[in-house]
Amino acid sequence: MMNMSNSLVWFRRDLRAFDHAALHTALTSSNRVHCVFVYDSGILDPLPRDDRRVRFIHASLASLDAELRRLGGFLDVRQGQPLDVIPALAAELGVDAVYVNADYEPEAVERDARVAASLEADGRKFLSFKDQVIFEKDEVLTLAKGPFSVFTPYKNAWLKRLAAMPETLANYPIDQYADALAAPPPGPSALPSLQDIGFEPGEPPLPAGMEGAEALFEDFIARMADYGRARDFPAEDGTSRLSIHLRFGTTSIRHLVRSAQQLVLSGAGGLGASVWLSELIWRDFYQMILARNPQVVDRSFKPAFDALEWETGEEADALFAAWCEGRTGYPLVDAAMAQLNRTGFMHNRLRMVTASFLTKDLGVDWRRGERYFALRLNDYELASNNGGWQWAASTGCDAQPWFRIFNPVSQSLRFDAQGEFIREWVPALGRLSTKEIHAPWLVSAEVLAEKGVVLGRDYPGPVVEHDKARKRTLERFAIVKKAAS
Ligand SMILES: Cc1cc2nc3c(=O)[nH]c(=O)nc-3n(C[C@H](O)[C@H](O)[C@H](O)COP(=O)(O)OP(=O)(O)OC[C@H]3O[C@@H](n4cnc5c(N)ncnc54)[C@H](O)[C@@H]3O)c2cc1C
Numbered sequence: 001m002m003n004m005s006n007s008l009v010w011f012r013r014d015l016r017a018f019d020h021a022a023l024h025t026a027l028t029s030s031n032r033v034h035c036v037f038v039y040d041s042g043i044l045d046p047l048p049r050d051d052r053r054v055r056f057i058h059a060s061l062a063s064l065d066a067e068l069r070r071l072g073g074f075l076d077v078r079q080g081q082p083l084d085v086i087p088a089l090a091a092e093l094g095v096d097a098v099y100v101n102a103d104y105e106p107e108a109v110e111r112d113a114r115v116a117a118s119l120e121a122d123g124r125k126f127l128s129f130k131d132q133v134i135f136e137k138d139e140v141l142t143l144a145k146g147p148f149s150v151f152t153p154y155k156n157a158w159l160k161r162l163a164a165m166p167e168t169l170a171n172y173p174i175d176q177y178a179d180a181l182a183a184p185p186p187g188p189s190a191l192p193s194l195q196d197i198g199f200e201p202g203e204p205p206l207p208a209g210m211e212g213a214e215a216l217f218e219d220f221i222a223r224m225a226d227y228g229r230a231r232d233f234p235a236e237d238g239t240s241r242l243s244i245h246l247r248f249g250t251t252s253i254r255h256l257v258r259s260a261q262q263l264v265l266s267g268a269g270g271l272g273a274s275v276w277l278s279e280l281i282w283r284d285f286y287q288m289i290l291a292r293n294p295q296v297v298d299r300s301f302k303p304a305f306d307a308l309e310w311e312t313g314e315e316a317d318a319l320f321a322a323w324c325e326g327r328t329g330y331p332l333v334d335a336a337m338a339q340l341n342r343t344g345f346m347h348n349r350l351r352m353v354t355a356s357f358l359t360k361d362l363g364v365d366w367r368r369g370e371r372y373f374a375l376r377l378n379d380y381e382l383a384s385n386n387g388g389w390q391w392a393a394s395t396g397c398d399a400q401p402w403f404r405i406f407n408p409v410s411q412s413l414r415f416d417a418q419g420e421f422i423r424e425w426v427p428a429l430g431r432l433s434t435k436e437i438h439a440p441w442l443v444s445a446e447v448l449a450e451k452g453v454v455l456g457r458d459y460p461g462p463v464v465e466h467d468k469a470r471k472r473t474l475e476r477f478a479i480v481k482k483a484a485s
Pocket residue numbers: 231239240241242243244246247279280282283286346347348349351352355373377379380381382384385386387388389392
C-alpha cells in the first residue's frame with residue numbers, strides 16, 4: 001500500500017543527515033518530508049552576542065542544509081519559540097506527524113510535552129526516537145530491575161546488553177530514501193546569517209558540521225591506541241575533542257561506538273580504544289542519571305549533602321571571581337581557567353582539578369561553578385556537566401569520596417610535569433623553571449624578579465593555603481559523614 005503521509009522532521013541536537021533515527025524513520029514512512037531547525041529565542045536571548053556555540057550551530061546548519069540539498073531536500077531555518085513555530089509550520093504544511101530525536105534534559109522534556117500536546121490537539125502526531133544515547137534510562141538495569149548509581153557495574157551491564165542486542169548499533173541510513181525529501185524553494189539557499197539572528201559574525205571554535213566531526217574522528221583514530229595514557233596530560237593532544245560534536249549531534253554516537261568496538265575487537269585500537277569506549281559509556285551513564293533524577297539539576301544526588309554549608313558573602317564572592325578569572329595563584333588552576341575563558345574548551349583532567357579547587361579549596365558551592373562552566377564551555381551539556389561537578393564536589397552518584405581532596409600542586413607536578421601547559425596559558429610564568437613553575441610562592445622574590453615576576457604584580461600569590469583549606473573542607477563535610485558512610 002502506498003504511503004501518502006507528509007511529515008516534518010524537527011532537528012535539535014542532531015545536526016546531521018546520516019545515521020539519524022528520526023529522519024530515517026520519517027523518510028521510510030512518509031511520502032514527503034520537510035526538515036526544520038528552530039533557533040529557540042528562549043535559549044538564545046540570554047546568551048552573549050559572541051557566543052561560540054551559536055557560531056558552531058550556525059556553521060553546522062549550513063553544512064546540514066548543503067547535505068540535504070545534495071540529497072534533493074533542504075533545511076528550513078526559523079527563529080522563535082518552538083511552541084509557536086512547530087505547530088504553526090506543521091499546520092501550514094499540512095503534515096500528519098512531527099518526528100524528533102528524544103532530548104532528555106528536563107526543560108526539553110517539558111518543551112516537547114507542550115509541543116506534542118499542541119500538535120495532538122490539532123490532530124497531528126508527535127513521534128520521538130532514541131538517537132542521542134545508546135541506551136535510555138530504563139534499558140540498563142540491575143538484576144533487581146532497579147537503576148544503577150555506580151559506574152563500573154553500570155558499564156558491565158551496558159556492555160552485556162549491547163552484546164545481547166547488537167542491533168542497538170544499527171545504522172539509520174538516509175541516502176537511499178532521500179527521494180521523499182521536500183524539494184527546496186527556487187533560488188539559492190537563504191539560511192539566516194548570524195547577524196540576522198542577532199549575533200556578531202565570527203568563526204566556530206573548531207571545524208563544525210558533519211565533515212568537521214569526521215575529520216576530528218579520523219585524526220583521533222590514529223592516536224586512539226595511546227589514549228589510555230595520553231588522555232591525562234593537558235599539554236598533549238591526547239583526546240578526541242569530539243564533545244561539541246556529540247553535544248550538537250554532528251556525529252552519531254552509534255557511529256562512534258561501532259568504530260570503537262571494531263577497534264577493540266580487531267585489536268587495532270590497542271588498550272586506548274576500550275578506555276575511550278568507557279568514556280562514551282560515562283556519557284550514557286550521566287544521561288541516565290539526569291533522566292531518572294531531574295532534581296539533580298539544582299540538588300545533590302545524595303540528599304544528605306544538601307545540608308553542606310558552603311561559603312557565602314563578600315569573601316566567597318571575591319574568591320569565586322578570582323577562580324573565574326584565573327587569578328587564584330595556583331598556576332595549573334589559572335592556566336585551565338585561561339584555556340576555558342579564551343577558547344571555550346577545558347581538558348577533562350583540568351575540569352576535575354578546577355572543580356575540586358572551587359569546592360574543596362575555596363569552599364564555594366558547586367552550583368556556582370557548574371553555572372560558570374555552562375556559560376563558557378563549547379561542549380556544555382547538562383547531564384555530563386552536572387555529573388562532573390557533583391563528582392568533584394563529592395555530592396554525586398559514584399563521586400570522589402568527600403575526604404579525598406586534590407592537592408593542586410601535586411596535580412600540577414603529576415599531569416603537567418614540565419609546566420608546558422602552564423607556560424602556554426599563563427605566559428607571565430613562562431621563564432620559571434620546571435621546578436619553580438608549579439608553586440611560585442615558594443620561590444624567593446630575588447629569583448622570581450630575575451625571571452620578570454613580582455608576586456602580586458605580574459602573577460597573584462595563592463588566594464588560600466591548601467593545607468588550611470583542606471582542614472576546613474574536612475570539617476565542612478564532617479556533618480554529612482554519618483549519612484554518607
Ligand atoms: C566538572 C566537569 C564538567 C564537565 N562538563 C562537561 C560538559 O559540559 N560536556 C561534556 O560533554 N563533558 C563534560 N565533562 C566530561 C569531559 O570532561 C568532557 O567530555 C571531555 O573533556 C571532552 O573532551 P573530548 O571530547 O576530547 O573527550 P574524549 O576524552 O575524547 O572522550 C570522548 C567523549 O566521551 C564523553 N566523555 C568523556 N569523559 C566524560 C565524562 N567524564 N563524563 C561524561 N562523558 C564523558 C564525551 O562525550 C567525550 O567527547 C565534564 C567533566 C567534569 C569533571
